Amino acid sequence: MPLPKAELHLHVEGTLEPELAFELAARNGVTLPYADTEELRKAYEFEDLQSFLNLYYELMAVLRTEQDFADLANAYLARAAAQGVRHAEIFFDPQAHLARGVSMGTVVEGLWRALGSSEENHGISTKLIMCFLRDESAESALETLRAATPYLDRITGVGLDSAEVGHPPVKFREVYEAAAALGLRRVAHAGEEGPPEYITEALDVLGVERVDHGLRCMEDPALVERLVRERIPLTVCPLSNVRLRTVDTLADHPLPAMLDAGLMCTVNSDDPAYFGGYAGDNFTAVHRTLGLSEDRLRELARNSFLASFLEDDEERRARYLAEVEAYDFL
Numbered sequence: 001m002p003l004p005k006a007e008l009h010l011h012v013e014g015t016l017e018p019e020l021a022f023e024l025a026a027r028n029g030v031t032l033p034y035a036d037t038e039e040l041r042k043a044y045e046f047e048d049l050q051s052f053l054n055l056y057y058e059l060m061a062v063l064r065t066e067q068d069f070a071d072l073a074n075a076y077l078a079r080a081a082a083q084g085v086r087h088a089e090i091f092f093d094p095q096a097h098l099a100r101g102v103s104m105g106t107v108v109e110g111l112w113r114a115l116g117s118s119e120e121n122h123g124i125s126t127k128l129i130m131c132f133l134r135d136e137s138a139e140s141a142l143e144t145l146r147a148a149t150p151y152l153d154r155i156t157g158v159g160l161d162s163a164e165v166g167h168p169p170v171k172f173r174e175v176y177e178a179a180a181a182l183g184l185r186r187v188a189h190a191g192e193e194g195p196p197e198y199i200t201e202a203l204d205v206l207g208v209e210r211v212d213h214g215l216r217c218m219e220d221p222a223l224v225e226r227l228v229r230e231r232i233p234l235t236v237c238p239l240s241n242v243r244l245r246t247v248d249t250l251a252d253h254p255l256p257a258m259l260d261a262g263l264m265c266t267v268n269s270d271d272p273a274y275f276g277g278y279a280g281d282n283f284t285a286v287h288r289t290l291g292l293s294e295d296r297l298r299e300l301a302r303n304s305f306l307a308s309f310l311e312d313d314e315e316r317r318a319r320y321l322a323e324v325e326a327y328d329f330l
């Protein structure tokens with residue numbers, strides 16, 4: 001049995017495996033510019049975040065109906081369950097779908113077909129986090145939030161993703177204020193490719209409770225000290241950082257230094273279909289390559305539940321935490 005964990009940084013569109021992409025393409029009469037899954041997999045060589053995003057948005061063309069989104073989420077939940085994920089807070093990118101003529105209702109209700117029965121079907125509790133694309137306008141983000149208002153009972157929080165550099169958090173001050181007023185939780189990608197200042201801005205201007213990635217905080221000791229003092233969780237994604245060349249190799253990953261500094265890190269998969277591994281694979285990789293001890297792995301798993309938005313169900317959180325403490329690595 002794998003170590004129980006929560007997944008807090010997972011883009012559902014990034015779980016689209018080549019096999020499912022071709023299946024949905026056939027179902028929806030969409031032609032992909034790749035002959036087969038093998039040729040598609042060969043395109044998974046990324047230079048940086050943008051080169052990945054180009055493929056990520058291109059493949060979304062196959063997602064058209066509620067059932068497509070349900071199938072996508074169910075396939076993820078089944079894989080996550082096999083890797084010890086007990087709770088998942090799942091990102092989705094509505095603007096990428098709205099732009100293709102797929103409605104907010106299709107996306108949210110489709111995902112909900114899987115998430116609403118995830119506990120029974122997969123033993124995983126879930127929450128949904130709606131992300132704004134930071135390379136789109138602030139007005140578009142506000143429109144997206146408006147389009148989501150009929151579905152807010154399904155949505156726990158908002159996030160910020162896509163191309164980071166040149167799109168500082170401050171651009172989204174207004175939509176984050178509006179989201180907070182609606183009672184939504186707030187997270188944002190910051191310090192993946194962007195500078196440490198973006199992390200500070202995400203905290204101070206957007207009021208985020210967790211920072212997604214946050215890796216580049218390590219360039220600013222004062223910021224590290226603050227993140228430690230305020231116990232701000234960072235959702236680190238080791239295999240993603242290698243594939244997107246944020247770090248040279250996994251052996252160079254700053255995760256051990258981050259933990260030694262006292263940062264509240266969690267380990268997550270980001271876009272597992274593209275980056276070579278799901279949550280458990282990321283844990284295994286940091287154990288094997290970075291030599292993280294069993295105590296450190298347990299700390300990462302504990303942090304994942306502590307950093308999750310389970311305030312509405314503290315009993316459940318306590319149960320998951322007890323599972324982590326009782327876990328026997330042998």
Ligand SMILES: Nc1ncnc2[nH]cnc12
Nearest residue numbers: 011161162163189270271
């Ligand atoms: N790692 C990542 N960074 C920014 N935006 C993303 N969208 C999907 N994955 C992402």
Ligand SMILES: [Zn+2]
Nearest residue numbers: 009161189270
């Ligand atoms: Zn991400």
